[in-house]
Amino acid sequence: MAQPDDIFHGLFGGILCTSAGSAISRVPKAGGAASTVRNLHFCLLVTRQNDWRVLPKPSLLCLAHMEHPAIQTYGLTRTFGELVAVNNVTFSVAPGQFFGFLGPNGAGKSTTIKMLTGLLEPTAGTVEILGRRFDASALELKRHIGVVPEGMALLGRLTAPEYLHFVGRMYGLDRQITAQRAEELLDFMQLGGNGRKLVTDFSHGMQKKLALAAAVIHGPKVLFLDEPFEGVDAIAAGMLKTMLQGMIQRGATIFLTTHVLEIVERLCSHVAIIHKGRLVANGSLEELRAGVAASLPGAEGGQRLTLEEMFLSIVGAGGMEPAQELSWLA
Amino acid sequence: MAGLAGADVREAGESGAGWVPIGGGVLCPLARTQYAALATMRWQAFRNGLHSTRGALEAAASGLNYLLYGFMALGITAGLGGGAYYMASKGQWLVMPVLLWALFAMWQMMPLVMAASQQQFDLNGLLRFPMGFAPFFVLHVVFGLIDSSTIFGALGCFGIWAGVTLADPGLFGWAAAAMAVFAVFNLLLSRAVFAWFDRWLGQRKTREVMSVLFFAVLLGLQFLNPALREKKHPKQVTERQRATLLRNLAWAETAQSWLPPGLGIATLERADGGQPAAALGYLSLLGLYGLGAGLLLSVRLRAEHRGENLSDASAVRGTERRANGVSARESAGGLAALGGSGPIGAMIEKDARTMIRSLPLLYAIGAPLLMVLVLASLLHGTRFSHGGAFPVALPLCIAYAALGFTQLIYNNLGTEGAGIQLLFLSPTPMRTVLLAKNIFHAMLFVLVALTAGVLTVLRLGAPSAPWLAATAAWLVFALPAHLTVGNILSLTMPHRVNLSRVGRHLGGQAIALFSMLVQLGILAVGAATVGLCLLFGDLWLATPVLLALAVVTFIVWLRVLANADAMANRHRDELLAALVKTD
Numbered sequence: 004m005a006q007p008d009d010i011f012h013g014l015f016g017g018i019l020c021t022s023a024g025s026a027i028s029r030v031p032k033a034g035g036a037a038s039t040v041r042n043l044h045f046c047l048l049v050t051r052q053n054d055w056r057v058l059p060k061p062s063l064l065c066l067a068h069m070e071h072p073a074i075q076t077y078g079l080t081r082t083f084g085e086l087v088a089v090n091n092v093t094f095s096v097a098p099g100q101f102f103g104f105l106g107p108n109g110a111g112k113s114t115t116i117k118m119l120t121g122l123l124e125p126t127a128g129t130v131e132i133l134g135r136r137f138d139a140s141a142l143e144l145k146r147h148i149g150v151v152p153e154g155m156a157l158l159g160r161l162t163a164p165e166y167l168h169f170v171g172r173m174y175g176l177d178r179q180i181t182a183q184r185a186e187e188l189l190d191f192m193q194l195g196g197n198g199r200k201l202v203t204d205f206s207h208g209m210q211k212k213l214a215l216a217a218a219v220i221h222g223p224k225v226l227f228l229d230e231p232f233e234g235v236d237a238i239a240a241g242m243l244k245t246m247l248q249g250m251i252q253r254g255a256t257i258f259l260t261t262h263v264l265e266i267v268e269r270l271c272s273h274v275a276i277i278h279k280g281r282l283v284a285n286g287s288l289e290e291l292r293a294g295v296a297a298s299l300p301g302a303e304g305g306q307r308l309t310l311e312e313m314f315l316s317i318v319g320a321g322g323m324e325p326a327q328e329l330s331w332l333a
Numbered sequence: 334m335a336g337l338a339g340a341d342v343r344e345a346g347e348s349g350a351g352w353v354p355i356g357g358g359v360l361c362p363l364a365r366t367q368y369a370a371l372a373t374m375r376w377q378a379f380r381n382g383l384h385s386t387r388g389a390l391e392a393a394a395s396g397l398n399y400l401l402y403g404f405m406a407l408g409i410t411a412g413l414g415g416g417a418y419y420m421a422s423k424g425q426w427l428v429m430p431v432l433l434w435a436l437f438a439m440w441q442m443m444p445l446v447m448a449a450s451q452q453q454f455d456l457n458g459l460l461r462f463p464m465g466f467a468p469f470f471v472l473h474v475v476f477g478l479i480d481s482s483t484i485f486g487a488l489g490c491f492g493i494w495a496g497v498t499l500a501d502p503g504l505f506g507w508a509a510a511a512m513a514v515f516a517v518f519n520l521l522l523s524r525a526v527f528a529w530f531d532r533w534l535g536q537r538k539t540r541e542v543m544s545v546l547f548f549a550v551l552l553g554l555q556f557l558n559p560a561l562r563e564k565k566h567p568k569q570v571t572e573r574q575r576a577t578l579l580r581n582l583a584w585a586e587t588a589q590s591w592l593p594p595g596l597g598i599a600t601l602e603r604a605d606g607g608q609p610a611a612a613l614g615y616l617s618l619l620g621l622y623g624l625g626a627g628l629l630l631s632v633r634l635r636a637e638h639r640g641e642n643l644s645d646a647s648a649v650r651g652t653e654r655r656a657n658g659v660s661a662r663e664s665a666g667g668l669a670a671l672g673g674s675g676p677i678g679a680m681i682e683k684d685a686r687t688m689i690r691s692l693p694l695l696y697a698i699g700a701p702l703l704m705v706l707v708l709a710s711l712l713h714g715t716r717f718s719h720g721g722a723f724p725v726a727l728p729l730c731i732a733y734a735a736l737g738f739t740q741l742i743y744n745n746l747g748t749e750g751a752g753i754q755l756l757f758l759s760p761t762p763m764r765t766v767l768l769a770k771n772i773f774h775a776m777l778f779v780l781v782a783l784t785a786g787v788l789t790v791l792r793l794g795a796p797s798a799p800w801l802a803a804t805a806a807w808l809v810f811a812l813p814a815h816l817t818v819g820n821i822l823s824l825t826m827p828h829r830v831n832l833s834r835v836g837r838h839l840g841g842q843a844i845a846l847f848s849m850l851v852q853l854g855i856l857a858v859g860a861a862t863v864g865l866c867l868l869f870g871d872l873w874l875a876t877p878v879l880l881a882l883a884v885v886t887f888i889v890w891l892r893v894l895a896n897a898d899a900m901a902n903r904h905r906d907e908l909l910a911a912l913v914k915t916d
Contacts, residue, residue, distance in 0.1 A: 117640070118640075120461065121460070121461075121640055122460060122461060122640050123640045123641075124639045124640040124641060138639075141463075142355055142356075142463045142464075142465055143355055143463070145461065145462060145463035145464075146352075146355065146463045150461055152458075152461055156458050156461070158374065158378060160377075160378035160379075160381050160382050160388075161374065161377055161378055161381065162377075162381065165374070165377050165381075168370075168373075169370050169371075169373070169374045170462075172366055172367070172369070172370035172373075173366075173367055173370050173371075173459065173462040173464070174462055174463065175352055175353040175354075175355065175363045175366060175367075175463060176351060176352060176353070177351050177352070177353060179351070180351035199381075199384070201381055203910060204910070
C-alpha cells in the first residue's frame with residue numbers, strides 16, 4: 004500500500020502529477036487551486052510502483068500543493084571569490100516529504116540551506132518554494148518556511164516565552180495566537196518551568212529546543228533543519244522526532260541536514276548527497292541502495308546496505324583517508 | 334505556473350484568522366507589528382538585564398555615559414549656537430560654513446570612533462522573518478537616531494538654528510528647514526558610512542586592504558608633521574605667493590559652497606538677502622545630497638536584504654587553496670619569535686595575528702594617535718608650546734593615546750570568545766595566559782607611548798630633562814597600574830568582542846566607563862605628584878616618587894597575576910557565560 008511519502012505521480016482532482024511535482028494536465032483555473040480542492044470528495048493517489056489508494060478528504064487540504072514541489076532548485080550556484088561552494092545544484096522535494104540532505108563537512112549543505120531560506124543570494128540559478136520563486140515572493144514565502152538559523156540566533160537577554168512571543172509577532176501572528184502557541188510549544192519542549200531564567204543561562208540542548216520551537220511557532224509548510232538533534236538529550240530527541248513526523252503527516256515538508264545517518268535512515272524517505280558543491284546522489288533510499296549495490300561488486304548477495312555504507316561509497320571515503328598515520332597518538 | 338496566493342496557502346494549512354496581513358510598506362500592518370515586537374523585545378532585554386548585578390552596572394554605566402555625552406553635547410550646542418549667533422548678526426556668511434563643516438566631521442567620525450563602546454543591535458538577524466525592504470531600511474535609520482553621534486549632531490543643528498533665529502528672527506523658518514535637511518543628510522550619510530565600513534570589515538581581503546590604507550594614512554600624517562613644523566618659521570611671503578594663496582582659497586570656497594555645509598549656509602544667506610527662490614534652490618540641492626546619501630545606504634542595505642553573505646570561512650578556504658603547500662610548521666614562524674616557543678610565545682603570536690587581522694582593534698589603537706596629532710596641533714602656537722607649561726601636554730597626549738587600549742587591556746579575554754574553554758582545558762595556568770597578554774600589551778603600550786611622544790615633541794618641541802624623566806617615570810607607574818586593573822576587569826567583567834564587526838559588542842559600557850575612570854585616576858596621580866614637586870620647587874623629585882609608586886603598582890600587579898587562577902576559577906561561570914554563550 005502506498006504511504007504518504009510515496010507521492011510521486013498522482014491523479015489529483017484532475018491533475019496528473021509527475022515525479023517532479025509539475026502538472027501534466029490541469030483542472031480549469033476558474034476557482035483556483037484551493038477551492039478546487041475543497042470541492043473534491045476524494046483523491047486518487049498513484050505511486051511510482053503503480054500502486055494506488057484513495058485518500059480521505061482531510062488529506063486533500065494537505066495535498067493542495069501537489070501541483071508544485073515544496074522545494075525546487077534549478078542550477079543553484081554560489082561562489083565566494085574563486086571558491087564554488089555550491090555548483091549547479093538542481094533537485095526537487097515533493098510536498099510532505101521528509102528529505103535528508105547529506106554531505107561531508109564543507110560540502111555546501113549550509114550554503115544551500117541559506118539559499119533555500121533566502122538568507123543568501125544565489126550567484127546563479129533559482130529557488131522555488133511551494134511553487135513560487137523565492138526572489139519574487141520572499142515575504143510571503145518566509146511566512147511559510149521555518150528555519151533554525153546558523154548559531155540559532157537566540158536573544159540571550161530574553162526569557163523563553165518572551166523570545167517566542169517576539170518571533171511569533173515578527174512572523175505576523177497576532178498576540179493571542181502567539182501566546183497560545185508559545186505556551187503549547189514550551190510545554191511540549193519541556194521548557195515551561197524556567198520562570199524568569201534568561202535564554203543565555205539555558206544549556207545548549209535547551210537553547211536548541213527553543214530555537215526549534217521558534218522555527219515552528221508560525222506553523223511553517225516547509226521546515227529547514229540543520230543538525231536539529233545535536234546536543235539534544237534522548238528524551239527530547241524522541242519528542243522532536245514525534246513532532247516532526249506529526250508535521251509530515253499533516254502535510255508539511257521537512258528538509259533535514261545532519262551527520263547522524265541513522266536518524267536520516269529512520270526518518271527520511273528521500274535523500275540527496277552533496278559533495279564538493281555538486282549533487283552526487285538524489286532519490287529515495289531504495290533507489291540509492293539499488294544504485295550503490297549495482298556499483299559495488301561484492302554487494303549483490305542481497306546484503307542490505309546501510310546509509311552510512313552508501314554515503315561512504317558515494318562520496319568516496321578512500322579519497323579522504325589521511326595522508327599519514329598519526330603514530331604519536333596513543 | 335499557477336502559483337499559490339497567500340490566501341490559498343493559509344486556507345490550505347493555516348487558519349486565515351490570527352495572521353497580520355502581509356505587505357512590504359513602511360507602515361503596513363505587518364511592519365507595524367514588527368516594529369512593536371522589536372520595541373517590546375528591546376525593552377524586555379533591557380529590563381531583564383537589570384536583574385543581574387552586571388546588567389545593572391551596565392545600565393548605570395550607560396546612564397553615566399549618556400549624562401557625560403549630554404553635558405558635552407550641551408557644550409557643543411552652546412558653542413555652535415553662540416558662533417552662529419555672532420556670525421549671523423554680523424552677516425559673516427562666508428565664514429559660517431566652518432560651523433557646519435565641524436558638525437559634519439563630528440557626525441561622520443563619531444560613530445566609528447565610539448563604535449567600540451556602543452551597543453548595536455544586529456538588524457541582519459531579522460532577515461529570516463518576512464520583513465520587507467522598506468521596514469528594514471526604516472529600522473536601520475531609526476536605530477541610527479539613538480546613536481550618540483545623532484544626538485550630538487541634532488543638538489548642534491538645534492544650536493545653530495537657535496543662534497541664527499536669535500540673531501535674525503526673520504530666518505526662523507529657513508534656518509529650521511536648512512538645519513532639518515542638513516540633519517537628515519548627515520543621519521543618512523553616517524548610517525551609510527557605517528554600513529559600508531561594516532561591509533568592508535566583513536571579508537578578510539577587504540579588511541586587510543583597509544588595514545593597509547589605514548596604516549598608510551597614519552604614516553602619511555607622521556610625514557606631515559615635519560612639514561607642518563617647518564611652518565613654525567614662516568618665510569617672507571611674496572606677492573605672487575599671496576596671490577596664489579588667495580586664488581586657492583577662492584577656489585576652495587567655491588568648491589565648498591556646492592557641498593552640503595556650504596549649501597546649508599547659502600540657503601540662509603540668500604534668505605537673508607531677500608532671495609527666497611535662490612534659497613529654495615540651495616535647500617533643494619541640499620535635499621538632493623540627502624537623497625544621494627539615502628540611495629547610498631539603500632544600495633548597501635538592499636544587498637544585505639537580498640541575502641548578501643560575507644563569509645570569512647569561505648574566503649579563507651579560497652585563500653588556503655591558493656596557498657596550497659604552506660605547512661602549519663612553516664606558518665608558525667615569524668610572529669612566534671616574539672615570545673619564544675612556550676605557551677607565552679604561542680599566546681603572544683595568536684594575539685598579534687588576531688590584532689593584525691582586526692581593523693577595529695587597529696583602529697582603536699590608531700585613532701587616539703591621530704587625535705594626539707590634532708591635540709598637539711591645537712596646542713601648537715599657544716603658551717603650551719613655549720616655556721614650562723608645555724610638558725603637561727606630553728603626558729596628556731600619551732594618556733590620550735592610551736585610551737585606545739581600553740578594549741585590549743581592560744577586556745583582554747574578549748577576543749577569545751568560545752576559545753576561553755580551551756584556556757580552561759589546557760594545562761597552561763591562567764596566570765601564564767594573562768602574563769603573555771600583559772607582555773604583548775606592554776610592548777604595544779610602549780610603542781604607542783613612544784609614537785605619541787615623538788609626535789608631540791615634533792609638534793611642540795622637546796621638553797626639559799626633569800619633565801622628560803618625570804613623564805617616563807609616570808609611564809613606568811601607569812603601565813603596571815593599567816595591567817593590574819585590566820586583569821581584574823578582564824576576569825570579572827568580560828565581554829565578547831566581534832572582530833569582524835564595528836560596534837557589535839554587548840556589555841562593554843561598564844568596562845569603558847571603568848577604564849576611563851582608572852585612566853583619569855592614573856593621570857591624576859601623576860599630576861598631583863608633579864604638582865607637589867613643583868610646589869617644593871624641585872621637579873626632579875617627581876621621578877623617584879613616581880618610580881616608587883611604580884614599584885608598588887608592579888608588586889600589586891604581580892600579586893594579582895599570582896591570584897589569577899583562583900580568580901578565574903571563582904568567575905569561571907561568568908567568563909564562560911559572557912564569552913561563549915548566546916548574546
